[in-house]
Each structure stands twice: as structure tokens, then as C-alpha cells.
Amino acid sequence: MVSVQSPPGRRELPYARVLLLPAILMAAATGAAAAAVSEPARTAVGWCGGVAMLLVLATAAEAVRRGRALRDLRAEHARHTAYLERRVASHEAEMLRFAKEIVPNAIYRLRSGNSPGEVIRRIGDIDPSYRELPESQLKVLQTVLEIIDREEALRDSAQRSFVSIARRVQAIVHQQNNELREMEEDHGRNPEVFDDLLRIDHGTALIGRLADSISVLGGGRPGRQWPDPVPLYSVLRGGMSRILEYRRIKLDSIAQVNIRGISVEPVIHAVAELMDNATRYSPPQTKVHVTATEVQTGVAVEIEDAGVSFSEEARNKAEGMLERAKAGVDLQDLGDAPRLGLAVVGRLCSQFNMQVSLRSSAYGGVRAVLIVPREMMTEEPAPGLAHGIGAGAVPKTEGALEGPKRAPKRRRPTSPRIPATVSMTDEVPEVTEWTAGGLPQRRSRVKIPLSQRLAEQAAAEKAEREGKPSIWSTPAPAPEPEQKEPEPGLWVEAFWNGLKGDPDPAALTQQTTEPARIEADDERDHK
């Protein structure tokens, strides 16, 4: 700004010096006029000149005084303007600081669980310089905080209601799961009912995953908790059981590690969402290959599909979605046709410190790699050894006497090694009947289904218990009068007699009267 102040070097001149020049001029003019006029007028002119000089001096003095006063006023005004401008500038800076520093800090305080009033009262705790905030700014701050608080409360309650509904669905699904498992055990012997139960079970699992997704997006925890460590293979199959097309998933070499009980559910859910994406965006006849290998930071689960390739743009979009989900997705952001999968995965990853990356696969599809951190794994043994199934139930030798310590034998199959083409059963085709055309009549060994035969057995046993006559209980028909058989040892005697060359006619006649034994007749008896 232009300074209107007088230069500081210029000194204030005293009135006498300022008024000297007009006084001299007036005196000179008066003197000259008095000298020029005739004698009688001289006195009058002199008087008039004196009065005029006085008037001029008075006027001049007044003018000078006013001029000085004006200058002072102007200087004062300039100072005031400068002060005001400084003030405006500082105000702007303060507002900027208010907007960029104080309000965010206060909102952060608010988010960390303080009420707006508390934040305003303890504003000095954030930074001591905030204590001197003017009242107006405090008022603005309070209003802003209150509005934010109200909005947050609204959104929170909306999310909480989502989560609570999801929780209820989860509870029902969980109970349904348990009961379906019981039913499957109860009706395990009836294949038709069992298959239908499996279908219902599958549908329930899908509902459960949807409820889990809503719960995770709403900021809740995934539904179930597992008390014991679970092998990774079981975890991956748990993920498979929650997607529609689980048949297309192929588990190839899975690392034999156990997942800590508390981390099982997030891994299952993340894997299920990734598998669902993989099966959904690949042709229905292709397989999705899942492998799991141990890496430095944990276990890398790779899910590779043979679907459409990932363009750079699509990849950026997907990664962006993951990033946004990690930052905390709003339920409103999901849009009309919600693609929950990646949002859920991103949320789970940020909550549980997992990492996920999407790359294009060598097969042309997408390869999703989920890295489960080492904190989620455990060295503790899982309850079931063979991937959660079986081995725990093998007959135990605990408590029994210890046998001799032998080196373990190499397992060999109990059946001798024979080519698969040779039947192991006794179905050597024995031709016992002949058709009318002279061809051998074959009978298959089991013509009647097993269940029918079992029923027959039960009926026969029942009849026996009730004392009904059966084929065995009816007395055998009276035996025909026995033909006289030679005593067991007699043939030796006859033999020796023959050798002696002493023919005994009685012995010979006895033998010849006996009918010849025909071997083939034996079989006919069994018919």
C-alpha cells in the first residue's frame, strides 16, 4: 500500500516561521501602499494594511493548523487501514487453519468416541494453542461436530440394524446347519432322503454366506467361531461348501498346515468369495484350480480360473474396489447391482491383515492369490488328523499291553497281486445245467437284490420263532428201507480173498448185485 505519511525526515516547522513570509509580504505591501498614497490617506491605508495583515495572518495560521490536523488524521487513517488489513489477513490464515487443522482434529476426536460437548471442552488437550480459539470459531466447531455426530449416529444405526438382521439370519442358518447334519446322520441309510437333505443343506449354506457378507460389510465379525485349530484342507473345503458350483473346484496340492480356530471363519469366507467369483466369471464346464503353498509370510492360497482374461482396465477397477473396501466401504456405495464379493474380501483383508492380489492367469483367466498371515496359523494339532476326518476314530491301542517293538512292516495288500481282469470271487462258471439247445445254462450268482434276500431272511427267522413249519422243521419223509451196505472194512477182506486166488462165489455175487455208482448222479440230487 502507498504510504500517505509524510517522510519522517521532515520536521515540523514552528508557526512563527510559517507565518513570517505572509507577514513580511503584507508588511511590505502595506509599506509600499502607504508610501505610494498621499499623506492624508497614509494613516488610513496604514491601518487598513495592518488590519489586512492581521486577517491574512489569522487566516494563514488557521489554514496551516487545519492542514496539520488533516495530515495527522490522514496518517491515523492509514495506520488504521493497515491494521485492518493485517487483521483481515490473519483472520484468513486463522480460518484456513481452522478448516485444515482444527476441524479435522476435532472430528478425529469425535470419531474416537467423544461426544461433541466433550471435544469442545477438551479442545486444549489436542493442542494447547487451541485454548485461545475465539468464541465464534468454537461455536462453528460445535455446530459442525453436532451435525457430524447426528449423521454418524444415523448411519451407524442403519448399519447396526443391517448387522443385527444378518446376525439373526446367521443364527437361524447355524441352527439349521446343525440340525441338517443331525438329519443327515439320522437318515443316512436312506439315499433318496439323504440326497434331498444335501440339497437343502447346500441352499442353507448359500444363505449363510450372504448373511455373513452383510454382516462383514456392516462392520461385524463373521458368524461362526471354531474353538479348535482346523486343517487348511478342511478350511478350503469349508469355503467350497458355501458356493453354488462347488463341483468345479479342484483342490490340488494343499499345504498341510492348521489354521488357528479364531481365524478359521474369515479365511473360509474370503476363500468362498474368491471361489465364487472364479466360478461365476468362467465358463461352466471349466475347472477352478486351488492350490496352497507355504511362503515366508504365511500360506498363499491361489485360486485360478480359466475364464475371461483380465484387461488392465478391469484389473484396475477390481483393485480399486478392493482398496476402497479396505478403507471402509459404505453400504450405500455398493450400488444397485451389488458386487459384494470383492468388497467383502477387501473388508476381511483389512480387518484380519490378509493380503489379496488379482493377476491374470496363464490359463487366460484370473488368478487370485490370498496370503494368510503366519499369525493365523498354528502349530497345534487339529483334532482330526487326516484333514479333520477319520483318523481320530481308528481303534486305539491306548491302555492295551505294548507289543514287541518291531520295525514297521511295509504295507502290502491283503489280496495277492493279481491282474484286475481276474475275478477274485468264486464265480468260476460251473456248467451245471444245459439248455434245450445243448448250450450251457449260466446262472448269475446274485439275482435277487440284497435287501430282498435280507427281508426273506428276516421273514424266515420270524416264522421260525413263531413256530411255523419251515422246510427244515417239517419231518423228513420216512426213510426208504435201507439197502444193505457192506461193512466198511469188508472190501479189504474181499480184496485179499481175490488175491488169494480163492474165489468166493458169495463175495462176488454180493458185489455184483450192488448198483454201480454213477458220479454225475450226485449233482442231480441237489436240484
Add this chain to the structure above:
Amino acid sequence: MTPPQRRRRYPSQEAVEPVPKPTPEGEGGDGKRPPERLYVVAGPDGERADLDLVTLIVARADPPPSATPEQTAMLRLTTAPLSVAELSAYLNLPFSVVTVLLTEMLTAELVQARAPIVRQALPDRSLLEAVMHGLQRL
């Protein structure tokens, strides 16, 4: 909010004391069960072989690398002949799941099944024949 609890149709012996109710939050429950559901274990459903609870199963080969853990466990268990009922009990899997798995293994010729011999009022003719021929061969 949860529907009424179902009563077991065939309660097991040890479940006589009242089972603790699962918490309504769906937490706890019995986490002893593995997270996979039975349809994943059973694999593709389809035709089942005519297997009975007392059909004896014998392993015929070592488990291939592609076998699922259940199939591996079965092959290990059936080194000596074992009935389907016992397999089902040891593996803690329902009978129908075991039969599906066994059918798959039978077609792959990993195991062999032997039907039980049923007591009949009239003995099976082919059985008698087999006995007779066996005796004759002695």
C-alpha cells in the same frame, strides 16, 4: 428368533442328558465338526453301488495322490476287510456318504466289495455247488 429345536429321531445313547442349547448368537455350538459340509465330502452324487451295511470292503491298491483324505483313510482302514458300517462309524460319516465314496473307489478299482452271505431257508444253489466243487478239488 430361531425356529423350535428339532428332536433327534434316533437319539444316541450318550445324548440322554439335555444338550446345552446353542447360544442365540450362533457362536459356540459344537465346533467339533469340521467346517466342510457333507455334499462337498461326498463329491458328485450319482448312482450308488448296491452296498449293504455289512458288505465287506477290502483295499486293493495304495491310495493314489489324487485321493481325498476320506478315501485315503478308507484305504488305510480296509487293509484288513472291514464292513461298510464300521467304515461309516470310524470316519464319522453317514452311510450314504460312505457308499458314494465307495462307489467311486469301486469304479476306480481301488477297493473290492464282498456281499454278505444271507441265511436262507433254502441254501443258495450256487453256493452249494461252489462248496461241492471245492471239496472235489481237495
